[in-house]
Amino acid sequence: xxxxxxxxxKEIGPRISDQLDxxxxxxxxxxxxxxxxTVAMGLPVGMSGRVMAAIEEESARPAVIWxxxxxxxxxxxxxxxxxxxxxxxxxxxxxxxxxxxxxxxxAGHQAEAALHESMERNDGRFILVVExxxxxxxxxxxxxxxxxxxxxxxxxxxxxxxxxxxIGSCASWGGVQSAAPNPTGAxxxxxxxxxxxxxxxxxxxxxxxxxxxxxxxxYNFLSTVLYYLTLKQLPALDAKGRxxxxxxxxxxxxxxxxxxxxAGRFAQEYGDEGHRKGYCLYKLGCKGPExxxxxxxxxxxxVGGNTWPVGIGHPCFGCSEQGVGFHKALHEQADVTSxxxxxxxxxxxxxxxxxxxxxxxxxxxxxxxxATVYALGAYDKLRRAEKAEATEASQxx
Amino acid sequence: MSTNRITVDPVTRIExxxxxxCDIKDGKVVDAWSSGQMWRxxxxxxxxxxxxxxxxxxxxxxxxxxTVHAIVSLRAVENALDLEIxxxxxxxxNLIMASHGIHDHxxxxxxxSALDWVDVPSALKADPKATEKLAQSISNWPNNNAQHFANxxxxxxxxxxxxxxxxxxxxxxxxxxMILPPEANLMATAHYLEALxxxxxxxxxxxxxxxxxxxxxxxAVGGVANAINPDNQSALNMERLAYVKTLMDELGGFVRExxxxxxxxxxxxxxxWLPYGQGVTNYLSAPDFPRDGKGTEFGMPGGYxxxxxLSQFHEITHxxxxxxxxxxxxxxxxxxxxxxxxxxxxxxxxxxEYTDFNExxxxxxxxxxxxxxxxxxxxxxxxxLAGVAAGHEPTKRYLxxxxxxxxxxxxxxxxxxxxxxxxxxxxARCVRTQVLxxxxxxxxxxxxxxxxxxxxxxxxxxxxxxxxxxxxxxHEAPRGILSHWIVIEDGKIKNYQAVVPSTWNAGPRNQDDAxxxxxxxxxDNPVLEEDRPLEVLRTxxxxxxxxxxxxxxxxxxxxTVVRVNTA
Numbered sequence: 001x002x003x004x005x006x007x008x009x010k011e012i013g014p015r016i017s018d019q020l021d022x023x024x025x026x027x028x029x030x031x032x033x034x035x036x037x038t039v040a041m042g043l044p045v046g047m048s049g050r051v052m053a054a055i056e057e058e059s060a061r062p063a064v065i066w067x068x069x070x071x072x073x074x075x076x077x078x079x080x081x082x083x084x085x086x087x088x089x090x091x092x093x094x095x096x097x098x099x100x101x102x103x104x105x106x107a108g109h110q111a112e113a114a115l116h117e118s119m120e121r122n123d124g125r126f127i128l129v130v131e132x133x134x135x136x137x138x139x140x141x142x143x144x145x146x147x148x149x150x151x152x153x154x155x156x157x158x159x160x161x162x163x164x165x166x167i168g169s170c171a172s173w174g175g176v177q178s179a180a181p182n183p184t185g186a187x188x189x190x191x192x193x194x195x196x197x198x199x200x201x202x203x204x205x206x207x208x209x210x211x212x213x214x215x216x217x218x219y220n221f222l223s224t225v226l227y228y229l230t231l232k233q234l235p236a237l238d239a240k241g242r243x244x245x246x247x248x249x250x251x252x253x254x255x256x257x258x259x260x261x262x263a264g265r266f267a268q269e270y271g272d273e274g275h276r277k278g279y280c281l282y283k284l285g286c287k288g289p290e291x292x293x294x295x296x297x298x299x300x301x302x303v304g305g306n307t308w309p310v311g312i313g314h315p316c317f318g319c320s321e322q323g324v325g326f327h328k329a330l331h332e333q334a335d336v337t338s339x340x341x342x343x344x345x346x347x348x349x350x351x352x353x354x355x356x357x358x359x360x361x362x363x364x365x366x367x368x369x370x371a372t373v374y375a376l377g378a379y380d381k382l383r384r385a386e387k388a389e390a391t392e393a394s395q396x397x
Numbered sequence: 398m399s400t401n402r403i404t405v406d407p408v409t410r411i412e413x414x415x416x417x418x419c420d421i422k423d424g425k426v427v428d429a430w431s432s433g434q435m436w437r438x439x440x441x442x443x444x445x446x447x448x449x450x451x452x453x454x455x456x457x458x459x460x461x462x463x464t465v466h467a468i469v470s471l472r473a474v475e476n477a478l479d480l481e482i483x484x485x486x487x488x489x490x491n492l493i494m495a496s497h498g499i500h501d502h503x504x505x506x507x508x509x510s511a512l513d514w515v516d517v518p519s520a521l522k523a524d525p526k527a528t529e530k531l532a533q534s535i536s537n538w539p540n541n542n543a544q545h546f547a548n549x550x551x552x553x554x555x556x557x558x559x560x561x562x563x564x565x566x567x568x569x570x571x572x573x574x575m576i577l578p579p580e581a582n583l584m585a586t587a588h589y590l591e592a593l594x595x596x597x598x599x600x601x602x603x604x605x606x607x608x609x610x611x612x613x614x615x616x617a618v619g620g621v622a623n624a625i626n627p628d629n630q631s632a633l634n635m636e637r638l639a640y641v642k643t644l645m646d647e648l649g650g651f652v653r654e655x656x657x658x659x660x661x662x663x664x665x666x667x668x669x670w671l672p673y674g675q676g677v678t679n680y681l682s683a684p685d686f687p688r689d690g691k692g693t694e695f696g697m698p699g700g701y702x703x704x705x706x707l708s709q710f711h712e713i714t715h716x717x718x719x720x721x722x723x724x725x726x727x728x729x730x731x732x733x734x735x736x737x738x739x740x741x742x743x744x745x746x747x748x749x750e751y752t753d754f755n756e757x758x759x760x761x762x763x764x765x766x767x768x769x770x771x772x773x774x775x776x777x778x779x780x781x782l783a784g785v786a787a788g789h790e791p792t793k794r795y796l797x798x799x800x801x802x803x804x805x806x807x808x809x810x811x812x813x814x815x816x817x818x819x820x821x822x823x824x825a826r827c828v829r830t831q832v833l834x835x836x837x838x839x840x841x842x843x844x845x846x847x848x849x850x851x852x853x854x855x856x857x858x859x860x861x862x863x864x865x866x867x868x869x870x871x872h873e874a875p876r877g878i879l880s881h882w883i884v885i886e887d888g889k890i891k892n893y894q895a896v897v898p899s900t901w902n903a904g905p906r907n908q909d910d911a912x913x914x915x916x917x918x919x920x921d922n923p924v925l926e927e928d929r930p931l932e933v934l935r936t937x938x939x940x941x942x943x944x945x946x947x948x949x950x951x952x953x954x955x956x957t958v959v960r961v962n963t964a
Contacts, residue, residue, distance in 0.1 A: 060559075060561065061559070061561055061563075063561070071460075072457055072458060072459045072460035072461070072463075072611075073459070073460045073461050074457070074459075074460020074461075074463060074611040074612055075460065076460070077460045077461055077463065077611045078460075078610075078611055080504065080593070080596065080597070080600070081597055081600045081601075081604070081610060081611075083597065086593065086594075086597075087593060088590055088593050091563055091564060092552070092556055092563075095563075096561035096562075096563045097563045097564050098561075098563055098564075098566065100409075100564060101407050101409050101410075102409070102410065102509075103409075103410065103508065103564040104409040104410065104564050104567075105409075105410075105512045105517075105564060105565050105566075105567065105568030105569070106409065106566070106567035106568055106569070107405055107407065107408050107409040107410070107934055108404070108405035108406060108407065108408070108409075108930070109928070110567040110568075110569075110929065111407055111409050111567070113567050114566050114567045117566070117567075118566075138749075138751060141751040142438075142749070142751070142762075144416075145406070145407045146406050146407055147406060175457070176439065176442070176454060176457040177438060177439065177442070179442045179454070180442070181441065181442070182442075183438030183441045183442065183749070184438055214457065214612055215460055215611050215612060256631075257631070269856070269858060270617055270619075270620065270621075270622050270624075270855065270856035271620070271624065271853075271854055271855045271856040275624045276624045276625070276626040276629060276632055276853065277626070277629055277631070277632075278624070278629055278630070278631025278632060295609075300604050300608065300609035300610065301600060301601050301603075301604025301605070301609065301610065302601070303601050303604050303605050303640060305605070305636065305637055305640070306631060307604050307605060307608060307609070308608055308609060309608045309609065309614040309615070311608065311631070312606075312607075312608040312614075312615050312622065312623050312624075312633070313615070313622045313623055313624040313631075313632070314608060314614045314615050314616075314617075314622035314623075315622075317453060317614070319612075326453075326454065329446070329447050329450055330447070330449060330450045330453060331447070331449065
């Protein structure tokens with residue numbers, strides 16, 4: 001695989017000199033201008049072609065082709081909420097959003113024409129954004145755009161991109177529709193490229209940046225784009241292809257309720273005294289201890305005041321984390337790998353009468369006997385019993 | 398003249414993947430098919446899961462209609478358990494419904510459908526002074542001044558001169574059906590940009606209460622997860638509530654002084670279009686904005702109107718009303734699922750079986766719902782008509798305001814019957830937004846009063862008994878009546894079905910081969926340029942579809958697809 005520096009050498013965006021007649025400068029004047037700039041910089045006249053390319057690269061907005069597969073458009077919607085920068089600044093001043101089913105003025109054949117024209121104009125230079133998962137069951141027939149499955153579209157489009165951004169959990173790892181039994185065989189973009197054997201036209205791997213979240217925070221997307229446009233490189237990624245600036249820490253490590261966790265102060269139920277005092281939500285099933293995301297750091301909606309799920313009193317359910325979000329039950333307790341809380345704290349919110357079998361109900365009855373039972377490990381047994389049942393059930397499926 | 402087939406796939410400026418096929422003869426649509434192009438199997442995934450988790454999954458059905466599939470899922474589970482929720486929880490849910498609905502309607506008009514009526518490049522020819530005169534003749538909005546319009550014009554000019562038109566490339570600019578004067582186009586373009594700002598404020602209200610948006614995370618079966626405590630910094634306190642109020646006040650100006658004047662002005666300037674797009678005139682809507690924890694009294698009425706006859710209005714009166722429960726069915730005769738049945742949602746199974754587009758057989762992932770065995774149109778128009786039929790004062794007041802404004806521009810009184818149309822759906826959505834704004838104020842005041850009375854409760858714990866329970870919930874979502882249906886067995890989900898507004902409207906032909914609302918509304922729609930079927934988009938967009946699509950041309954005679962290159 002090539003390093004980021006190598007592929008970034010390619011110019012991005014359409015050539016501005018092709019369009020100068022629109023802006024009132026003809027191509028000849030532009031070549032003269034580039035030549036005089038070359039001389040002014042003390043470079044050999046033969047370098048003027050390079051200078052011209054550099055000027056063009058600076059001026060044009062890089063093209064973005066945004067594809068929607070199995071998705072809910074929530075990630076596009078999240079960009080409508082951003083304030084720094086705004087969506088209008090993004091698409092009017094920063095990038096050229098050449099194809100987007102949600103926002104494109106033209107439909108049908110006009111939409112197809114916009115896509116093909118941009119691909120031709122920006123071959124090897126456009127940024128591909130994918131929102132939604134790829135259905136691998138039944139040849140991808142579960143999702144079609146203009147008669148094409150996501151696989152067919154990726155074969156046609158992806159090799160010509162400079163890099164790809166998988167926005168949201170669906171494009172990153174399959175998202176909600178990949179939850180068991182995953183009826184459509186939904187997978188993320190990187191996995192789909194691997195299955196289909198899709199590379200760039202020169203045979204190198206297409207870099208994929210994963211921005212999971214349901215939806216992805218608009219700032220994780222915008223910061224990735226700005227990082228690329230301003231620092232001229234891709235952000236540092238973790239082993240799962242996620243930018244470290246956004247996914248480098250567990251929610252648990254950055255949560256304003258962490259002191260309550262450390263002190264053993266937990267909400268046991270919505271609306272109880274602990275809940276109204278802002279205590280830790282671990283016992284309600286908060287997945288902060290096993291979810292990597294920057295929600296507590298940047299929050300949502302730019303309205304301050306702890307505006308993120310845990311901040312208002314709802315446990316994190318791990319929407320960005322594969323194997324947690326849409327996988328574990330909301331009130332199931334998280335696996336804590338960093339710190340283990342004392343075992344004497346009372347039980348979680350998970351159990352309710354109906355869902356428990358006779359065996360585990362007997363254990364639940366014992367649990368009701370008091371906290372001493374927990375200290376003896378019965379609580380852990382109950383959890384193991386429930387897990388074993390779940391495993392059994394899934395094997396039967 | 399021969400009949401030509403147009404296929405629009407993908408339909409853009411909607412949510413999701415939608416394909417529309419039309420047969421065109423003598424410049425008019427003579428037949429139409431609507432096809433949903435994506436299936437994700439969320440109902441299948443829910444089986445066996447904890448009913449308390451369902452809303453987290455169902456909310457992901459749609460990120461545009463976020464919140465709605467969450468709220469209705471809670472209502473379905475609570476109905477199955479016969480669980481009442483605290484008043485605070487109901488009011489917080491109502492506030493989120495109002496703020497989300499207002500955002501959604503604004504975005505639909507300006508960002509998803511205005512480009513069907515507004516020619517953006519034509520705005521460059523406008524005189525900013527004349528634009529100011531036009532805008533000030535219909536509204537007192539402070540930004541309606543020549544300087545602001547000149548700035549917008551400059552921004553658009555710079556953008557177009559960059560040669561990179563982005564989302565505005567291949568729009569229907571200069572199309573014969575685009576008839577607004579340059580000044581109206583400039584005004585609308587300026588408001589397209591301003592609307593982005595104001596829809597954000599509406600979203601900020603949703604965020605303060607819902608923790609995030611899209612996909613709020615403050616809900617729970619039995620109430621809400623918001624902790625209410627005026628004496629704590631980590632709870633819903635006076636600072637948070639004051640923020641909601643401030644955002645509400647800012648939003649009000651745009652809703653009253655920009656959105657309403659714009660929609661009515663565009664409808665009046667396009668008065669020739671008032672006869673088009675009627676389609677199915679059985680209207681179904683849900684009552685919503687419950688004023689108690691049980692759902693027996695509502696801020697907005699809903700019910701069923703057969704054949705556009707308001708005197709036949711049958712009101713739906715409470716959560717769990719059997720009149721609704723007994724009369725909803727879905728058919729899969731023309732959908733890509735195994736079998737051929739018409740059933741109540743409780744008894745449905747959705748086993749996919751894809752067979753490609755077959756107009757006489759199966760051609761869509763969408764099912765065909767019926768009410769009293771008939772197709773029904775749902776959405777803001779159905780909601781507004783129910784309001785009129787029920788004598789709902791705010792609806793009647795804002796509707797009259799809108800009709801008077803249209804009449805003032807066209808110079809003649811406009812009869813209510815024009816509402817059964819493409820433009821009528823836009824007007825009704827705008828009227829509904831005005832009512833939603835009233836609802837937001839009412840529920841905010843009620844929440845403050847209830848907290849002031851010392852009631853901080855926000856959650857009643859659900860208890861799941863052994864055995865089987867069935868329930869359904871309904872919600873008047875921005876795109877119309879939404880219902881979720883659940884069967885619970887021993888505390889786990891046994892069956893789950895969602896009957897979605899866009900299913901009602903975008904559904905294929907039903908068990909009797911009767912056309913769905915999109916299909917029926919396209920009949921007799923004019924199409925001036927077959928290779929640029931702008932008018933088809935106008936009518937389809939007026940429903941605010943929640944799917945996504947593209948356009949090819951078929952030649953029926955030869956049964957081959959003819960691609961018309963318009964690039």
